[in-house]
Amino acid sequence: MTENEVRKSLRALFTMKLCILHRSGSSFLQDSEKDFHTKWGVVRSKDVKIGKIVSNTGEEFLCCPASQGDLLRNLKRKAQVILPKDAAAIIAETGVHTESKVGDAGSGSGWLACFLGGIVKEVHSYEVREDHKKVVDENISRLGLKNVKTHLQDITQPIKEKGFDLFVLDMPTPWEALETMTAAIKQGGFLVVYLPHITQSLQFVNGLSDSFLHLKTFETLQRAWMVEGKKARPETQQLHTGFISVCRKV
Template sequence: MLRKDDFVLLLSEKRTYLVQKSHGKLHTEFGVIDLTKIKKYGQSIRTHKGVLFLVVKPTLSDMMKKLKRMPQVVTAKDAAAIVAHVGIRPGWKCVDAGAGSAFLALMIGNVVGPRGKVVSYESNKKFAEVAKQNVKKCGLEKIVKIKNKPVEKMNEKGLDLITLDIRNVDQYIEKMFKALKPGGWLVVYSPYIEQVISARKVMQTVGFAHITTKEVIEREWQSDYFSRPKTRMLGHTGFLTFARKVSKKIPIKKKLAEKQKTEKEN
């Protein structure tokens, strides 16, 4: 039995509507739908003009199309590449820094499930509030936690995955290395190649292995009469740099370099 504040997705061959039952009546170009008559997912309902709609439970993908966006979000194509490359599993413990509107945190949380945890850091108070609202709207507040703090204050340890979408990312890579468990993954989202280059250098220095950078390009096709790629496409959004923690400790060469630098300064 559905509650009055539950979201439902109304599907027809031509249109979809995402609404809450509590809205009472939905006015559409196909007629008025009485939402109070919706009792369960899977049922059918007609508008007052007789147009049929199927009532289904919205997926996270459906919900995210209606979420509020503040800064530019990590798109589904990039989030899917992260999930696939690192092989996220239920029960993983993750940190996401640079929550923005919480799109990436939500997609990771949807995979790790109730046994997992995603803590997402966002220093901007306005962004953090929007992120919290989006998490609650998707019903993942028990899995995804938004912290209105800079990533410098991160204190989680033994993590399976850390994702970074922040400025000056190279300054935080060593801290992330220490926070990951052996075998854990660090993923850096960078809009510019210069940021990728500096991040990779630090990753190599502190002891990360299997460092890989990818760019995901998405192109939709149209096939009404003749098949061809659509004129518009979702091109460059950001670079994804993956790195894995293999060693438990920062390499000796890193420590020696720091010692030599300190001695030189003194």
């Protein structure tokens, strides 16, 4: 191939966004034509292709088109995010789908908004901090999501968007947004609140108006295991992330 043909081929590859996987479990995104540097050596951009690739030290990697999960794991973070296990539980409990309209407040880094944006029809994400909103906008742009809109707005004040099938509140005082939620969520829709402490969940549930029925409050516990050769043991990590309260608009 000529040099121009190589460059054209590389541009086509990097346009699709690539995930480079190492046998250690580490994964990296490669979305530029620059050489890829890791602690296991350098992968030259001209050597990148779908399939097995080798660094200058002889270390093998697997290169494949990036999935939504790969892209989400590599998003920029400004604040703590709702992790995949909790986001998946919210989707399972509420049943949102490709025709659903969803809102979230306390965008943080926008991870949940981006996660939902790959599943539902429309997402509106509300954030009071301009620096956080900037990160959310960057992450949305990086994923190329056209159905996720951000708003620099205090959710405790009225919002113009209505008819939500699901609204997720990730904020310290969600009870202050109940009046807004009553007007914004459609009848039969879901209000989900994510909080780090059970005392906050208790205060929220006890403060619910007659407009909402509390269905359940739970936490999701996920424990990863190290499996290598003949050895298998739990990995040392924090199991608890937050409490999820699920309510229904009546």
